Amino acid sequence: ESHPEGNYYHLPQWQEVIKESLNHRPHYIFAKNGEGKLCGILPLFQIRSVLTGRRLVSLPFSHTCGPLADSEDTVRLLIERAKGLRDELSCSYMEIRTMQPLSLGLEVNDQFFAHVLKLSEPRLMWQKTIDRNARWAVGKARREGIVVKPHDSTEAFETFHAINLQTKRRLGVPGHHKEFFMAIRKHMKKYARLYLAELQDRFVAGALMINFNGVAGYAYAGSDSRYLKQCPNDLLAWQAIEDSYNDGFRSFDLGKTDSANVGLSHFKEKWGAEPQHLHFHYYPKAPVLVSSNRSGMKYRLVTSVWKRIPLPLVRALSPTVFRQLD
CATH class of the missing domain: 3.40.630.30 (Gcn5-related N-acetyltransferase (GNAT))
Known part of the structure; x- marks a missing residue:
């Protein structure tokens, strides 16, 4: 809680929110220094979605999270471990959302503010x-x-x-x-x-x-x-x-x-x-999703259909659809 760039998405309480309400699996990566003291953290959740694929995200339903660390070297080590974890979990990609760009060779999408x-x-x-x-x-x-x-x-x-x-x-x-x-x-x-x-x-x-x-x-x-x-x-x-x-x-x-x-x-x-x-970083590359182009015909078609669904049905469908997104 003392890190100047920490936000509420980094809190353990937010991890409980995501686990309890969306049933996603957390994979938090921690770094310790030579004295055994915590010097870095990268919160990640694995999402299994029929709409957007299996992926690692830091963090779902956040606009900025990413690594907290005491040095750039520690950030680099956290990212490298996350890349390995993506491979171990057979995820199609990893996504890390930050306010500051990460200069680590990751593909970046800057469409959000x-x-x-x-x-x-x-x-x-x-x-x-x-x-x-x-x-x-x-x-x-x-x-x-x-x-x-x-x-x-x-x-x-x-x-x-x-x-x-x-x-x-x-x-x-x-x-x-x-x-x-x-x-x-x-x-x-x-x-x-x-x-x-x-x-x-x-x-x-x-x-x-x-x-x-x-x-x-x-x-x-x-x-x-x-x-x-x-x-x-x-x-x-x-x-x-x-x-x-x-x-x-x-x-x-x-x-x-x-x-x-x-x-x-x-x-x-x-x-x-x-x-x-906002900087959304991807490894190995950014996915091509309907939501990637919100002015495109596919996105407009999907949103126009959803607007026409009766509210009681929206209420019934939203819990299932919602957890597949973001």
């Missing part, structure tokens, strides 16, 4: 950093009567799952299943905070934060499409930004964005978040 906001005093951010369209939307949400509060009950997490699932279907992609969020509540309770936006006794949007090592992570979000004109997502984001600063966090990570997703990038950048390249 992280959007990170440097936090400062909220009043100053409101005046100097936050886009006027975001300020207008926050004001509109308040005028419409939207109220945002933190919740931690099982029922609240179930409500958030339902909202998130509806949002994913609207985007044409499988949603996180309920057990995934319940595992986060169980194992990451020290780090997680769930916000729900309410309008006239109805929950209309939600956001799940996971905070660690000075970084507030805007990890998951969703909204009821019938209430988008009331701007609940904007008030949720601003409330989370304010609280994160007041709780002592130094930055606010709005997560992964595909370079082709202009609308999502705009939402994140209007808060003053800066795009930062």
Whole structure:
């Protein structure tokens, strides 16, 4: 937990989330120095998928994880051991996701960005950093009567799952299943905070934060499409930004964005978040997947079909399909 580049994906609690909710096998590689002290770690999970093949990933359902080590030599040794493990497990490829590039001869895909906001005093951010369209939307949400509060009950997490699932279907992609969020509540309770936006006794949007090592992570979000004109997502984001600063966090990570997703990038950048390249490293080479080209005809066909599936069927299919992805 003391490594400056460590994030919540490196925590043993997150390993429990993935094992318990998705039934993937962990293969964590550790390095020790001559004195027997831990000097490096590379978290990996083996995923067996009929859609994307058998592979090693650091880490599934993360946008950045990768090795933590006390030197570049240790990083190199961890990667070399991971290559050997890929061969031993007969995986078709290995994928390592990092914020910083690894200069180790791995094939790299840079199609994704992280959007990170440097936090400062909220009043100053409101005046100097936050886009006027975001300020207008926050004001509109308040005028419409939207109220945002933190919740931690099982029922609240179930409500958030339902909202998130509806949002994913609207985007044409499988949603996180309920057990995934319940595992986060169980194992990451020290780090997680769930916000729900309410309008006239109805929950209309939600956001799940996971905070660690000075970084507030805007990890998951969703909204009821019938209430988008009331701007609940904007008030949720601003409330989370304010609280994160007041709780002592130094930055606010709005997560992964595909370079082709202009609308999502705009939402994140209007808060003053800066795009930062994510580096997805592959060995021996990057796979060719439908999701690799999100503007391509195959991806658009798959998403258009998923959007048409009735919500009850989406709810039934998502647990099976979801664990095959990412």
